[in-house]
Amino acid sequence: MRSIVWPLLALLVILHHDFWFWNDPTLVAGWFPIGLMYHVGLSIVAAAFWLFAVKCAWPTELVDEQPSPVNAGDSAEAPQA
């Protein structure tokens, strides 16, 4: 699975240059320009792709690393109410 991550990214970069919708002013559902809809869709696909990359190509040497004891349990996640 790891080996297909980078070819997939290259494919997405190629798909970003969508010359096939370049001059197409079609409105999907009467309001959504098809060129914009395509790129909004590409953003969602990008999120899905990066989820796949995180699951399948995460660097194992970093996954194994634990939080340092000095910081454990003391997250700066959110201010106290």
Added chain:
Amino acid sequence: MTSLTIIGIYLVILLLLGVSSNRLFRGTSLDYMLASHSIGPFLLLMSLFGTTMTSFSLVGSTGKSYAVGIGVYGLMASSSALLHPLCFFMIGLKVWRLGKTHGYSTQIEYFKDRLDSQRIGWVLFPVVVGFVIPYVLIGILGAGGTINAVTQGVFPEAFASSGGGIPAWLGSLVICGVVLTYVFFGGMRGTAWANAFQTTVFMALGVITFFVLVKGVGGKEGFLESMQAASSAVAPGKLSREAMPHRIYFAFLLVPFSIGMFPHIFQHWLTARDANAFKLPIVVHPLFVMIVWAPCVLIGTWASAASVGIPDTLPSAAILGFLVNKHSGEVLSGLLTAGILAAIMSSLDSQFLCLGTMFTRDILGRRGGDEKKSIFYARLFVVAIVAVCYGLALLASTAKNVSIFNLGIWCFSAFSALFPVIVAALYWRGLTKAGTYASIITTAAVWIALLRDADWGNNTHYSFLGQHQIVTLVAASTIALIGVSLMTKRPSESTLAKFFPDHHRD
């Protein structure tokens, strides 16, 4: 006056948030500059997103779409959605690990070690700071201008010379003061909290503004009918990219790589609690980009229809404000202004803190030693940086021949040109000290030469050999980096073994 009250309340909340974060301050310079590497996934996501998105994401995207149509989204948003996470994944993670292992707080500390060169900072520091400062000025000037625009006529006697609105210099001063206060007291933790709050604000207000404006622009009873009416009134050319040259669109793919060398993004990466904290930003960043940009691009495109009634003389940066004023009340106008200021300040705070950290660590050379003194110097430098940037912003606002906003785009191009340096440092053992010097100096020299050729940024259609300047800059920097590195001596074996753990096995 309602708008001003809302902005005032917003700024007070920010101040309280920044000052209250000081309660968790551990009294060390590591805590002040890097929040003791304690930032978890949510705060890292919000900090990185808030820092990379500026007022251009709300106001600029609407104005640019008004001018050129829906192509702006592909040009700047979907490319960032795809490539920003790549930078987090391939560079941010590695930088975080090296920073935590070797105790780096700035880019220059890393490069000094990686290249066996104590003097690399002499070249890298002025170049990086020189490219960041115009970016800071854009924020300061934008904040002052926004406050002036929204308060026009509120103080007809006190501020008669600035249209009865709060003068831009005063608005900029207030924003600098607020950001300075929470950065001064809260350091990186305060900055991260403020960024999370501000990112939430500008995202939420962007979406709310969209829903309110749809009916106003479309003019129909139902939501869907209004969107259909708004879209069908737009000229077909704005609903496609027929006016957008392919080469420009392709060149803009290089812009998102600029974040790989932004020193303030570098510093945010170092704050992560662990490697897993990067997962959320990597996955969610593209969705956040979409949530902010898609509504703004649609509104801007719809505004280009003649029926919407945008005056021809209206500057593109004022399109969103004009629509809000026309189709909603003062409350939304005030909220939207708070959202725009949030987008500006969520970048400014990181830049101020980063510059203060760089002066403390890279110029003063304070690593270890008396912690109280280090924090004192870091805060002193943050105050000095804010004061200097504010002074420069005042000067820039009076300059007639230089467009600071166009200069900002040039700065992004420069950081993209420096991107090969960080990639090579992390992944290429063949990178040499001389190759890095050559790449940085080439970037600076070519940047100045092209900028001069482009009438100091005023020629917005400038190209060199038919290419956008970013292509020329990246090509020149990469050729210098690889060419000189291949001809010069690599760092010592011990250095390579330190940064490439599998080096001895080769």
